[in-house]
Amino acid sequence: MESKPFFRFLFFFIAIAFLFLFAWTHLHYAPSPGVTTLLDCASNSPWCTSSKNRFQSKQPTLTKTPRASTSQRRHHESAVPRHPLDPLTIQEFNKVRKILSSHALFKSSNKYALHSVVLEEPNKELVLKWKKGQPLFPRIASVIARANGVSHVLTVNLETDNVTVLNTAPPTGYPTMTIEDMTSATWAPLSNAKFNRTIIERGVNLKDVACLPISLGWFGKKEENRRLIKVQCYSMEDTANFYMRPIEGLTVLLDMDTKEVVEVSDTGRSIPIPKATNTDYRFSEQKLQQDLNSINPISIEQPKGPSFVIEDEHLVKWANWEFHLKPDPRAGVVVSRAKVRDLESGVLRDVMYKGFTSELFVPYMDPTDAWYFKTYMDAGEYGFGLQAMPLDPLNDCPRNAYYMDGVFAAGDGVPYVRSNMVCMFERYTGDIGWRHAESPITGMEIKEVRPKVTLVVRMAASVANYDYIVDWEFQTDGLIRIKVGLSGILMVKGTAYENMNQVEGQENLFGTLLSENVIGVIHDHYITFYLDMDIDGSDNSFVNVNIKRQETSPGESPRKSYLKAVRNVAKTEKDAQIQLKLYDPSEFHVINPTKKTRVGNPVGYKVVPGGTAASLLDHDDPPQKRGAFTNNQIWVTPYNRSEQWAGGLFVYQSHGEDTLDVWSERDRPIENKDIVVWYTLGFHHIPCQEDFPIMPTVSSSFDLKPVNFFESNPILRAPPYFEKDLPVCRPAASA
Amino acid sequence: MESKPFFRFLFFFIAIAFLFLFAWTHLHYAPSPGVTTLLDCASNSPWCTSSKNRFQSKQPTLTKTPRASTSQRRHHESAVPRHPLDPLTIQEFNKVRKILSSHALFKSSNKYALHSVVLEEPNKELVLKWKKGQPLFPRIASVIARANGVSHVLTVNLETDNVTVLNTAPPTGYPTMTIEDMTSATWAPLSNAKFNRTIIERGVNLKDVACLPISLGWFGKKEENRRLIKVQCYSMEDTANFYMRPIEGLTVLLDMDTKEVVEVSDTGRSIPIPKATNTDYRFSEQKLQQDLNSINPISIEQPKGPSFVIEDEHLVKWANWEFHLKPDPRAGVVVSRAKVRDLESGVLRDVMYKGFTSELFVPYMDPTDAWYFKTYMDAGEYGFGLQAMPLDPLNDCPRNAYYMDGVFAAGDGVPYVRSNMVCMFERYTGDIGWRHAESPITGMEIKEVRPKVTLVVRMAASVANYDYIVDWEFQTDGLIRIKVGLSGILMVKGTAYENMNQVEGQENLFGTLLSENVIGVIHDHYITFYLDMDIDGSDNSFVNVNIKRQETSPGESPRKSYLKAVRNVAKTEKDAQIQLKLYDPSEFHVINPTKKTRVGNPVGYKVVPGGTAASLLDHDDPPQKRGAFTNNQIWVTPYNRSEQWAGGLFVYQSHGEDTLDVWSERDRPIENKDIVVWYTLGFHHIPCQEDFPIMPTVSSSFDLKPVNFFESNPILRAPPYFEKDLPVCRPAASA
Known part of the structure; x- marks a missing residue:
């Protein structure tokens, strides 16, 4: 990434941060009651996919059935639930937000955040009995919120407006971070003079700093009684792949609630920041390789369209299968009620x-100060769902894919759309469903072979x-x-x-030397x-x-x-x-x-x-x-x-x-x-040089x-x- | 399979058998010296693919490069080797046959068979030094033969006509069976009165009997000093899938050289032969299933043709790969000199x-009399190559596949063509070569995804x-x-x-009850x-x-x-x-x-x-x-x-x-x-009912x-x- 766009980016970040701070202090996240709001990701938060994103506007999301496809984008604002397991709709999210804003817990709070707002699924026995055409059960939202430094699990009945607070003090642990938690952590260190000083002393321009919020696990007293995060930073100078340019040994311990820098650990000053050479992976930055270009166009083609039908936005019917599919902010994708037809x-x-x-559990294998806690x-x-970005049509999924959007709530309860979060496509790979040819032994002239066609549901999370x-x-x-x-x-x-x-x-490197000054840690x-x-x-x-x-x-x-x-x-x-x-x-x-x-x-x-x-x-x-x-x-x-x-x-x-x-x-x-x-x-995963600067899929x-x-x-x-x-x-x- | 075709089949078999016997006794397999012969599989042996086989004539085999494809079938008769590892050609096979026919070992033999005739590959160091354009090394055939009940390993130098007998007595073991060994074993039991009697007493019509030659492993003295095989039989009545109708417990021990029935073990008379119901798997015999038919046509398409080139019939060049590919009667497919281009x-x-x-090693897990020896x-x-039948275009391999024929020698040394034995195709499955999308955490607008395209070389052996x-x-x-x-x-x-x-x-069934009277043995x-x-x-x-x-x-x-x-x-x-x-x-x-x-x-x-x-x-x-x-x-x-x-x-x-x-x-x-x-x-493999009557691919x-x-x-x-x-x-x- 060149420095100019980053500068804009940083400026934007800081501006947003001020807006957030302003909102927190003055508005208590209070929504305008009665106004149905759909968060416009593009203008409201840098972590939402911008409307300029080429992938969002290009791929039409189909209404009702892909067979009878139109190129109209689904109108999430007017969506209504039709199946007991359907996720919360925009209107329901807004209602939850409205109900909670007047609830005692949040009304009195000058700081609160909704860490999770999802459907509280009806009891399993009810869902099992439910049949299409029957009325839905009362729609209930399950909410995980923090207010005044305390975590709460509650349900919001969208029919009765009743809020039930289920518990207020989990024994240990905190809810999933909000996107705001993560993004605010990335710029918080810049308010610390010691941090800024070491950055500059290491020869990095402050405008080139990119930081990551790293969950710190739990190792004892130090990680108790406050919501903490560690932040490590990289140089973005001359590459979009800042991950390959660590500012090694510099770890900022941050209070996630107050954004206070608790500690700056600065141990790796003698370690040079690896060069940017050969780290950028973007197509626009490459010299093309003739050998890999020489592959003639090849595609999975299905000119009569896909064979599956998606009823009521979430019920997938394909060949002998039927299942309910929904995006979920924590799990990514949830497959429910999977049934197969007995032929x-x-x-x-x-x-x-x-x-x-x-x-998921992703422990890194380095016990030293800047690494031991990396056990994601x-x-x-x-x-996992919050991190699932819009899929890239043609490359993430083949041309015959259908895309499904996720609708989630931000930390303030405002719903937003994660477009093209899930794709679904039929696949023929040239593989064989079953076969038998009679052999030279019997000499019978039989050869029966059946191609294999499957249905793939895919998401990709970028954590x-x-x-x-x-x-x-x-x-x-x-x-x-x-x-x-x-x-x-x-x-x-x-x-x-x-x-x-x-x-x-x-000597134990805890990994593999991938390039000059770069170790891929096991x-x-x-x-x-x-x-x-x-x-x-x-x-x-x-x-x-x-x-x-x-x-x-x-x-x-x-x-x-x-x-x-x-x-x-x-x-x-x-x-x-x-x-x-x-x-x-x-x-x-x-x-x-x-x-x-x-x-x-x-x-x-x-x-x-x-x-x-x-x-x-x-x-x-x-x-x-x-x-x-x-x-x-x-x-x-x-x-x-x-x-x-x-x-x-x-x-x-x-x-x-x-x-x-x-x-x-x-x-x-x-x-x-x-x-x-x-x-x-x-x-x-013992890294190898082929994983540098970006890994072929395993x-x-x-x-x-x-x-x-x-x-x-x-x-x-x-x-x-x-x-x-x-x-x-x-x-x-x-x- | 209906009984009429089987009758013809049996008649045909017996006729061929007589021809073989006649040839062995009178002609000693002697070829007409100087005459170049290509065995016509269709008329000469039931185990060769008949010319009526719909798969043989339909699929064009391409000459030289698939990119510049023509629909002409390759002229194997005029093929010449161009690479040190190229398999023996028709002309070379015929020459080997001619040389051997006048060699002392076979001239004096009134019974001999060539169990393997393949290229004796030049020394590795020579091949490694060889470059395209340089002359080939002397072409040498490696032959495994049996004459007068003795196994021989020999080489035939095709330049000097020199025959070297390398050894004459392996410590134990015999060469790979010839197709003639296997096919003749399938009808040999019918010459035994006890066998025929038990078949009829079990209510099976002799015309409905289909037998399999089963290698018997080695378990001690009983399996020493003569070349033996066990034969087990099935009823073909009302199904092409005779494998599902075992005549249980009936095992014929046969001398493979003399075709003499050594022993008939007949233990399962009380066990009924399973019914033919639901066993036939041929498309022509099925009622169609609407659900599985409802998949719209889907295909891997590559309208500009494949991107690989096959030079000199065997050298494959694709993207950054190059390798030599040849069919082999024992191994199936041999990939040699695989090299990848460093970009x-x-x-x-x-x-x-x-x-x-x-x-391969395929032990069955049943220690009883009719099963313990099944350890293929x-x-x-x-x-493995001898059993690789022509692939079924569109079903065994996708439409964009290229096919390669095998050219092997029969037991008498006569070459034959196994058409479409190997296929090669480029594959795009919708999978991802590598990807990265920047996440909501960084908010950078990057999404880079590369589709994965691969090259598949495939064969299918029906043992x-x-x-x-x-x-x-x-x-x-x-x-x-x-x-x-x-x-x-x-x-x-x-x-x-x-x-x-x-x-x-x-009670231990040694497997799973798959259908009435049918156990799938572990x-x-x-x-x-x-x-x-x-x-x-x-x-x-x-x-x-x-x-x-x-x-x-x-x-x-x-x-x-x-x-x-x-x-x-x-x-x-x-x-x-x-x-x-x-x-x-x-x-x-x-x-x-x-x-x-x-x-x-x-x-x-x-x-x-x-x-x-x-x-x-x-x-x-x-x-x-x-x-x-x-x-x-x-x-x-x-x-x-x-x-x-x-x-x-x-x-x-x-x-x-x-x-x-x-x-x-x-x-x-x-x-x-x-x-x-x-x-x-x-x-x-613990069988399950889904494996009946034919197994979905694992x-x-x-x-x-x-x-x-x-x-x-x-x-x-x-x-x-x-x-x-x-x-x-x-x-x-x-x-």
Whole structure:
């Protein structure tokens, strides 16, 4: 980034900051009662996507069904809920805001912020009974707010205007930061003289400083009783990729509520700021590469349009699938009421009541002063959905994609639209659904092959430097693949070293020297999914189908051994705390013990892990206590509507007293109950030079796969492709 | 399959058999010397793809480059080798046949068969030095033959006509079966009265019998000193999917050389043959499913044609990749001389000298009489390439695919063409090469996303019932993904049970009841890849980068622990016998210790396992001794041109004396040497009803990924998609 735009940017920032301060002090965030307000992101806050953003205005969002597509943008202002799980609408957000503004808690407060305003979903049994056409249940908003330095959980009944304050003092932890918390933290250090002095002494112009708000975890007394954040800064001089230019060792401890600089730790003065050379990744800054340009245009094409229908904005119907889809500020994307049609009976059968990214845990592996605390929990601390930016049509999702907007509330309760936050597209990759060719052995002339077409739901969250791509992929054979891709930019560390030959034998760099003066620090990523499986109904059991070596008895067989599947039904939670073992493998079935197939197998789905990683940190290490939900790869808990966030509802600065690990230790019965499966996908990341200055995507996934759920192969009767059905294409005129 | 075609089929079979017998007895396979012969598969053998096969004539195979495509079929008869690694040509096959026919070994033999005729690749150092335009090295054929009941390995120099007999008596084991071995085994039991009697007594019409040749492994004396096979049969009545109708318990032990029935084991008479209902999978036999039909046509489109060039029939050039590709009768597909262009220097850099599927191991988990021996080694016993049938355009590979034929020799040395055996296509799946969007935190207006386009090389082998899809996928970021998909039809077992409620508590079925009277038996699949990595040259080292928990010292840090990467260079083979452990993880680097990046990291590639399974059988179990190459997931051996087949060169009925495990136990030095990496991909398969009557594809993969091989992200400068570049498509006229 050149310095001029940054200057404007900084000026803008400071101006906004003053406006905020003014609003806080004088207006108490008070909305004009009775006025329906839609926050205009472009003019109101730098963190909203500007209307100048090329991606926002280009891609039409379709109304009702993509098949009958129009290029009109959906009118969020007039949206009304039509399904019990539909997210809050603009009008509902405004009503919440109005109701709260006159509530005692906030009326008397001279400082308050709404950290979360989402639909309080109706009770599960009500939702399960609800049918289209029936009236909705009373709409209730769930609000997490802070007023006068205290966190509150409340509900706002939008029919009765009744506000219920559920609790006022969580044992530890604070709510997810508001975007205002994060942005204000980025400029707060500039009010500190010591900070400014060290910046200048390090040879950085103040106008080139870019700072990041870094959640500081919890390590003891120092991180208690006030809402704190650490801020680290970078030089933006000569690059948009300031992440590669750390001002190493400089950490500002900030009180998030008062914006007071509590401490400036300044340890890395001898470490040079890495050069900007080769760090910019923007297309506009590149010399083109002939070899990579030489790929002829290639595209997924579907000229008759997508085959899915989106009813009432949120209900997706595609092939044999139906599910409810909504953006969520904390989880990113929530998939609910996923049902698959049984092609024998024609009946839609329950598979999953609700699935979403519950929490992330990203510990960095450097115990030194400026790094030890980097143990991010991106959903509960930053808001995984809040960080999901508009997707880039053609590049984030193929051309045939449909886009869904998120509608969220800002810290003052004003709703705003995050456009194109989620995309949905059908995918044909050239992969095969099933095949069989008779071989030379039989000589029969049979070759039957079915192409695989899937439906992908995607979002991409940019939590500062890192980008997480989360895909929910639905297959016609009943499989759901949940895939997480990691891209974006590394969090790197400055170093005096320019070459590995300067490093003494066993010195621990805590990472890899990626470029002169740049170390990519080793870190892990854990993404924990909440999967409320309902296999043909809510009461299910979890079965560990253990694959065991069985030795034969003398004389029984020429074989000495074979493998046997031993079914163990989990009675209580501890039976279902699973650490995966290659040499003690199992299948993990969620079955309906009361429902059998024609030949008597219990119907089920299995969780199929793919490549993954396990957390190896000491269980007593404070970060691992907070991230204890990663102590196992699989957990199963009885359904409990208050247990949705694996790290706890108030994860920020929490001590780890409200994690999945704590809940599971209660060892409640889970057999033939409404159960929730938790799966954690992990990555160890030792950076390498190919990750500099931006990382090629690394992905991993796991599957939810029918196991004796259907009587037989559900795609047996799917047709093959015929040439006559495929589109007719020509190169673009300009190409 | 209706009975009439089968009758014709049987008649045809018997007729062919007589012809073969006649030829063996009277003609000794003697070719007409001097006459160039191309076996016409259609009329000569039922196992060749008939000319009536709709897939053979429809898809044009392109000459020279697909960009300048013509629809002319390649003239294999006139093909000449142009690269030292090019496979034998029709003319060369004919020459080998002519030379051998007058060789003492075969002249005096009244029965001989050529089990393998392939190029004897020139020495690696010669190939590495060779440059396009230089003359080829003397072309030499490597032949594995049996004459008078003895196996021989020989080379035939096609320049000098010199034949060298390398050895005559492998310690144990026999060569890969010829197709004639397999097909003749399928009808041999019909000459046995006891066999025919039991078939009829079980109520099966002889005309409805379909039999499979089943390699019998080795379990002791009974399987020694003669070439044996077991044959099991099925009823084809009312279904093409005879695999679902086993005549359970009936096993015929056959002498493969004499076709003599050695033993008929007939144990399952009380077990009914499962019904044909719902077993046929052919499209022509289905009622269509509306839900799956409702997907609008979708296709990967590339109207300007593919971007790769195939020079001289086998040298593939695409984006920054170049490699030599050839079909192989045993391995299926061989990728050689894989090089990637360094976009900084413009230089093509060595990555892999040779990679291929070395062996498969598929043990079934049922120790009873009719099942214990099913422990297939599909490459060494059946020929993984021999079983690779022509791919189905549009369904096996997308529309933009290019197809490559295999040219192999039959048992009599006559060459034949396996058309469309391998396909190659560019793929865009909607996935993301890399991305970064600035988040609400910084508010900068940056969103940069690059679509991912890859090149896929695919083959599909049908080893009787099972179908293996093997993909080599090349990415522009330097990654190679090797993926194996499993589909096709289960090997099932007949049972008296029709419902699980008839099964006593703990009775072991050895599998899952899939349908009335049908058990899907538990089994494993292991696919072992030979990967002769040459990272910037042949001398490389293998580094186990172990990720270890490091506890901090008291007072060192608020953190108790972090993860550290500890590099262990493998000195000898035993250091590189790797069993993967989730809780003791490592990265597995192949580095060039003498070549460093600008900042001093050794250049390398890493082997990145994905989801996999490990063999749990007793190491002393005879099948596991033979399949001991699956005892570890990763092995590294010093390059040795005789060590290519992980289960041994003569794997059929071998005792396991020539496996990768045996070689590796020598513990040879591997540091800074020309080394070969072996990776085994595994699957445990507990069948489920969805696998009936044909299995949806299950896949797994592993990656070869650059690690400090490039100075920085090699796709940094790749362009994004722009609307103006993408094709313009319309629905097909008929759609």
